[in-house]
Amino acid sequence: MFRELDLTRYTLDLPALIHAVSYVVLAVAASLLIHSAVFALLRRIAARTETGADDLVVAKLHAPSRWAILAVGISLVAQVDSWVAYFWLGVSKFVVPALLGWMAFAIVRAFALVLDIRAEAQEELAAARSQRTRIAILSRTATFIIVFITVGLMLLGIPGVRQVGVTLMASAGLAALAVGAAAQPALKSLIAGLQMAITEPVRIGDLVVVDGFTGRIEEIRMSFVVVRMWDERAAIVPTSRLLDTSFENWSRVSEKLSGPVFLHLDPATEVAPIRAEFERFLEQQPEWDHRMGTLVMTEAHPESIELRLGMSSNSIGDLFALRSRVREHMLDWLRREMPDALLRHRLEVEAANARVRP
Template identity: 65%
Template sequence: MLREFDLLNYAIDWPELVHAVIAIGVSLAIAALVHRLVFSVACRLADRTETPVDGLVLERLRSPTRWAATAIALAMAAEVDAWAAWIWSSVGSLAVPALLGWIAYSLVKAFAAALEYRAEISTNIAAARSRRTRIAILSRTATFLVVFLTVGLVLFQLPGVKQVGATLLASAGLAALAVGAAAQPALKSLIAGLQMAITEPLRLGDMVVIDGHTGRVEDIRMSFVVVRMWDERAAIVPTSRFLDNTFENWSRASELLTGPVYLHLDPAAEVGPIRAEFERFLAEQPAWDGRTGKLLMTEARAGSVELRMAVSAATISDLFELRAAVREHMLDWLRRAQPAALLHSSVTTGSS
């Protein structure tokens, strides 16, 4: 195939070569001018819009459309010049599918960025998470399909690959079984990712508990989900586990949660003053959202009683800090106001 590009195999006709250079140069200049003019007008129109979404799309499309204009210019020159036609016949079969794939890839990324921007400015946190999750999964799926089809179209323009394809078609039955068996994990991950995007059992930013790991969903891929825990460790969980197993999602609809704080006290403890102090302290906390604030005796045993203080907050992080503050204050208050209510255990060690 490379012999076609060896100039020593050809008798160069200099007038024709000059004509080809002029034809190609004029075509490229016109294409560059038209591309620059079109994008200049488009950018001016995009600047007048209220959001930068149009600008994001144009920036993603600037490079692939410039090269597409170059390819169109070369194809136009090939209509009037034999040398240009020879060059275009050599590279056109590879350039066309590659450029179409590049444009499709840029469109997917551009629209994903535009939708991501709209999700970020949304005031509805739950809806924004839902939209971001679908954007992430569907854009990756579309990107994979575009790249796969583009590479396939480019490769099948090569004579050697065509021969391999013909050989495979001769044994299509065995080839289908082999490819199906090899691609089963990839297809399973692809289907799991699409199912995750459609059903949305979890979304980006959700607080989940699975396999003993508690953390925020940081990223959702086709084959795995990244859960970032409070100590900044990352748990890599297969996507199929969220579809095949039970897990907890603490922020499925919203982050409004109620959490308990337990106190195990002596049966002689006076519950009334404890409840009054709990309600007084809770009312002063800015993290409390006012939905839930109750103290109940949930257990009474021979040597102890259990008091459950239920509190609520608008976010999961606020709830965690509120529970810690209530626990610390109530124990400190009990040490000062009702020291007899605290349980004391003695540890004795025998001498050997």
Template identity: 65%
Template sequence: MFRELNPARYSIDWTEAAHAAIYGAVAIAIALIVHRIAFAIADRLSARTATPVDGMVIDRIRTPVRWALVAVGIALAAKADPWIGHVWYALDNFLLPALLGWIAYAVIKAFALALDHRAEASVDLAAARSHRTRISILSRTATFVVLFVTVGLMLFQLPGVSQVGATILASAGLAALAVGAAAQPALKSLIAGLQMAITEPIRLGDMVVIDGHTGRVEEIRMSFVVVRMWDERTAIVPTSRFLDNSFENWTRASEVLTGPVFLHLDPSAEIAPIRAEFERFVAEHPRWDQRTAQALLTEARAGSVELRLAVSAATIGDLFELRAAIREHMLDWLRKEQPKALLHATVAAGAS
């Protein structure tokens, strides 16, 4: 009922196993020594440069290059020892694409980090935001391509997957339709991300208003954009919304903006003293950039008038603080100097 096992069939030649272990250990040791020497030289050369960019790139690729050198050492040992060759040739079809993909991924991230560091050091804030946006989108696109190709190469080493692929490719028309239908969302996001990087309707750090959300662009991905609002809430907006619909970008060229403060007053209010006090207060305020300070009577109704106080500031944050300060000061001044100019609840209700 049971077949006898042949012990000789499963015997191990311990001499050959010891030789294989020695060959493998020597190959790995040599690879690690070469890696250590090469990166020691690279670290010394990068330390002599004035920029930290070289060090960033070296630190990113240090680990994947170490494992790649180990793989090269084992591949060379596999040619000299059949035991190592038997194991290595069974795994190299999977390990080589994985290592190459890892190195390519590390190189992309290293150069993206280096370019982002240079962009942050730029004096021109608008140009820095533009560079950071392009770096972010293009690096994510390149990373997606590397991962897609790496996984594809590894999967096609499996016999079953390669047979399925050959069968699909045999019917080219159906394959094109199936792939097109399945990859439509991914391709749409990829194209939208590339278009975002080229045309730059928004950049990292821009203040935008879209779908009722007002905030700064905190992150741009292939499929969505993260907008951080003033109250720390986060709006996740699809990337296609910025390409298919209109939106406001308050910092497209710069953060220099002009904003209004509206005062709804009684028709008997004396406008000239109010204008003089407004101009005096704005001239002394540190947030004013000395570009715009106008007081214009924009509406005159039966029971009220509207005075628009337009001011400018160098940044959006400065403009917000300046408008709040003007609003508070002018109301206090009107209560003291022209109390009759303020609309009361009954008058305001009748005017509306």
């Protein structure tokens, strides 16, 4: 690049070089001053509003806008100074696309944060999860597109890469096949992510069962979904798998859920006292939402019977706690009040020997 520079003209013209440096310094100082004044005004305006969304937008745009206004100032100086124009033309091929991409990325991130805050403020949990899922997927899709275009524009500034691009365009058929084959996994993930945002089979915060893993959807990305289990383990599930196979979503419509506790007892057990104790204990539990509270006999075999104690709660976590508490209480009550109802598969050797002794 420097071979095009006339060394006899520029290296010996020291005053011109000093003027160029002076112009650049003045442009940088003026750009920083204008940027500080503009953002000071924006912060005052944002501080007067009740919501904190505009504060987030201003904070996210502060750094990229500062560098962008510096680039604008130097480009203006390049219009009047040949030294600055020479160096700026070489650098601007990379700086301008990078700054534009940074600005677009900052705008996407700022608006994603604003929409996420508004989604969390909603009272309806299902609608909030739906909005957060769409925001996460669409913002990542926009980020991927911004990065792809930015890198492409920066690479086009390199003469060798541009020549390769022209060669590939000349052989468009072969290039299309090669690019299509190489980009198939990325395009599949991109399409699966967009389909996930539109159809919403799962949302951030849903409780799901996938491939034997039970947990909450913690994060949804273009290529995979993170399922956080109760013991803090994380299962990484490909996004396409959630669209191609069946899975359970326990909170698809609402967090309200019902669940059973099973008791296997002796066939001679009287059921009415157990039902009365179950209903009495259930009335005292704050997790019960009074939608469902029934005890029915679901199985009857010669050696045992099965009682199903159904209950419901407003959230999945409350239901788990309620079922655990009911299970513990009913077994303890049976041991104290109706010990003959519990099944025994033990050899009572001493009692048997006592019965057969003369």
